[in-house]
Ligand SMILES: Nc1ncnc2c1ncn2[C@@H]1O[C@H](COP(=O)(O)OP(=O)(O)OP(=O)(O)O)[C@@H](O)[C@H]1O
């Protein structure tokens with residue numbers, strides 16, 4: 127075994143620790159996120175359904191968690207025009 | 219008051235069944251009335267580790283479905299009067315375990331025993347969730363290895379959300395049991411450090427069980443390691459773990475280390 131191998135072996139546990147910390151931080155958060163996103167999607171759909179018909183896939187909820195800033199993006203595509211009054215796409 | 223304890227891990231083969239048998243026997247040796255329940259439907263093994271495989275007549279599913287009375291299915295240990303086994307079914311399909319049926323059996327077991335110890339199947343699916351649902355206390359069995367730690371993290375998440383206690387806004391008491399700990403590899407820095415695992419999972423440490431031939435020998439003999447060889451290193455680790463479960467404060471010893479040092483460093487985190 128050469129010196130490089132020797133050093134490499136010694137450092138494998140700290141590498142494992144670091145990988146785990148990063149991975150789990152991500153998994154814990156994304157676990158909660160996917161739930162939040164699903165709940166938001168359902169509730170928004172329910173509110174819209176009171177006033178008009180809309181396809182489920184026309185409501186898109188996206189959550190982006192960054193280190194400093196996180197953004198919640200809700201995109202609702204209105205159904206094609208049936209009435210005279212034109213409405214712009216609504217984006218929150 | 220009876221305590222329901224689940225031995226769980228997510229990852230397979232980390233030592234749940236070994237630990238269930240060893241903890242159950244050690245509790246019974248301490249005079250407690252204990253039943254160990256095998257939830258690993260289709261892959262039962264606890265009967266083998268307990269040395270009771272030839273005495274199985276009825277199983278958990280028979281009782282859940284009302285085909286047998288609980289008293290007919292319980293097997294009393296030949297060595298320890300207060301130790302009992304409720305075996306899993308080897309053949310039937312997993313869906314035969316209904317949550318209402320399991321709840322009924324758990325209620326009945328709570329009345330009869332001080333400790334109901336549930337050996338969870340591997341995974342995070344229905345079987346594992348049924349095994350943990352009624353738990354007051356959980357022993358999360360983890361090997362000092364990256365994928366085992368990750369799976370333990372998932373299981374801890376489930377214990378905090380998918381149990382009866384969680385649904386009532388209460389907590390399951392969670393403990394980490396490190397098993398298959400290899401002192402030589404730890405010394406060489408090849409194994410995740412205990413304090414790192416504790417920091418990552420942030421649940422208190424119940425014990426460290428070394429990798430040992432004694433475990434294999436005990437399983438060959440069909441005897442929990444705490445009974446087969448009470449003075450062996452793994453048996454002592456399990457016996458200490460049980461004393462901690464019963465509320466004693468003991469210094470933690472790392473296998474292969476000078477005794478006490480670890481306890482001084484991490485005593486405050488000990489369960
Ligand atoms: N401390 C130990 N030292 C050496 N071998 C061990 C130790 N603990 C467990 N083993 C061995 O590891 C293997 C798996 O153990 P066990 O069956 O208890 O794991 P398990 O988590 O119940 O597995 P499964 O997920 O399949 O139910 C067995 O062969 C057992 O003898």
Ligand SMILES: [Mg+2]
Pocket residue numbers: 234235236258263337338339
């Ligand atoms: Mg098992």
